Amino acid sequence: MHLFELNQQLSVAQSLLAQLRDPDIQQDRWRFRHNLQRLGMLLAYELSKTLQYQSFPLHTSLGVAKAADLDQQPLLICVMRAGLPFYQGFSDVFDQADSGFIGAYRQAEQAGMDQDIFLGYSANPAIDGRDLVLIDPMLATGSSLLKVWRLLQQSGTPRSLHIAAAIAAPEGLALLQRELGSAAHFWIGAVDERLNEQAYIVPGLGDAGDLCFGDKG
Template structure:
């Protein structure tokens, strides 16, 4: 079993309702994008609980000081193109001062997936902010984990350093989670569901289909 300390399955009923609508084949494209955006907002609030904070104070209209708390540190949200864009924009609603990075990654199609589900992935484009302390990598579907593992390895191989890594997904599998943790054991993975299987095309079952195609056509 995957360590529960590394994975947080978000069971909030509002998020689970969003998940159900995302799964439905009857959800139109515009609504699908809006639902991904909302999922990004809610997951950002969950991730915020683990980010560094500092105490502050403000003056109220009554002339009194009141304590407050704010998130500190330089945060970067990294969208795996193209499916992650709506979720990433939702996260920016919560973290408006965060930097935004982009990674293009694509599975190299094979006649059949290898038995260990380690697919070849091309990462032709990376654009990262230079000085983030913590990263949130966003990709709605964590299937085999090959894409995210390749992205993380590309960042490390390019000399990009970061403090803590968070992964925000909608649906994951145990295989995908294991693969990500094999390249970044300290990663924290947030998801709305861990689905039970992959089909012969390495798609998550029951899943929600191809998130990029459903969001953008």
Template sequence: MVINLGKQHSLLSNWVSELRDVEVQNDRMRFRKNLERIGEVAAYEISKTLAWEEKEITTPLGIASCKVLQSQPVLATILRAGLGMHNGLLNYFDKGENAFISAYRKHHADGSFDINIEYMSCPELEDKVLIISDPMIATGASLVKAIQYLKEEGVSKEIHIVCAIACTVGIEFILREQPKATIWCGDIDDEITAKGYIVPGLGDAGDLAFGQKMQF
């Protein structure tokens, strides 16, 4: 399932437009903040789909019957680009456990690339809701490989994927590999370059958020 949050014409669409804008991109703090805001909106929308239970809460004046989450999700992100969105998700699911995956593209001289994963820190996932964030879904290869690694820690009962911009090619690949996953995105683009970059997209989210990196 794919849910394009940008179709609701909310403030989220404003934040996505700023992420794309080459002039606004010069402000790294604003870029990171907009990723965080999109993560917060996604967290709120995802929360509507989760399991809740009734709980009696003692107030200074009596007892209130309230609805609370049955269990907290595990929040995962792909370093380093995903940190901004992860913070937004964590602002809302503030009691959730966290997982971090270091995944990057290893480029070759012919223009092709492989997805390398060098580090993962993860809690037990068995029978838990997994929410994984990455600002851009281009080919979808990084997310699929990250989810495969995470599944080695146990099979989660639900998988939610959060991104700012997704490409149709990447969406189709993810849903072929993870058909039960739900993708929440701020917008969807149809074009991708031969080197795996989304058009019009927004560029390299990691570089825009944290500065340029050396290529290895």
């Protein structure tokens, strides 16, 4: 298992995370979404360092430069709703990637550790042999991402498996590490303290989907 946590080193990412968590700044929905997108770009760049590349000579107008590009495009899976702006950051970096989209939500009245996760809209390419990146800003209990993974698994075995989240709880990370095995790579903005009784991440940032798009009602 490989865990990369952006928070481990002081950088401008700290400021992004602080803005995402700040209840006053959260009032501006556009800024919240935009900051998730920027965080997605930073994590995508870090992840890109672990992928496979092919080198080739590039003939410029003045000579020959050593160049390299991905040997295959990754497959980005956006877990909606809250995944949309975060995914956009990954898509900006991996600008020729294939993408899949899955709707997932935790039922409000059943919120709690044993809540049910409902998967809705799903449109995904086959994952066999791909560098697969599951993208969701919040990894709380881990149940949503686990259910998404179980669904995708039906279409093959990826070459590599990456999980990206802005904020994760130790409980959810432990579940996914157990269920996905040692081959899974985690790309996280910050690993927080714990889950509360409603399975929200503490200190976390609140409900990411609602902060992006408003109450589900």
